[in-house]
Amino acid sequence: MEQTYVMLKPDAFERKLVGEVIARIEKKGFVITDCKMLNLNEQILKEHYAHLTAKPFFKEIVDYITRGPVLAMVVEGENAVQNIRNMAGVTNPLEAAPGTIRADFATSKTENIIHCSDSTESAKIEIKRFFNK
16 A cells, blocks of 8 residues: 655635545545644745745745644555545646546635645655654
């Protein structure tokens, strides 16, 4: 079984969508093997989103993610990385396929409900970052 990292962002909490997103993940047959609610700071976000720190919109990301809690999860299942990414949909909800989490719930490219690892290598790094595993 493959593991991936999934993070539900502050807007999932604000809009009371955490249970809905978790239900979708579980109904697909995935198992949440670990989870915790966190309040992230700019320092860890610079590490987590290192590829975006030079972008003009990075401050907007930091402001968004630090405004409330996130739910960090380790999710396990068959081809978990790709399957969860398919369930999440692309970052821009206007371009996300109907029925995906982002198409159904996200309000913008920034406020897009969910983060999920983009590769098995990233999943290992992100799980270690947030769970020390």
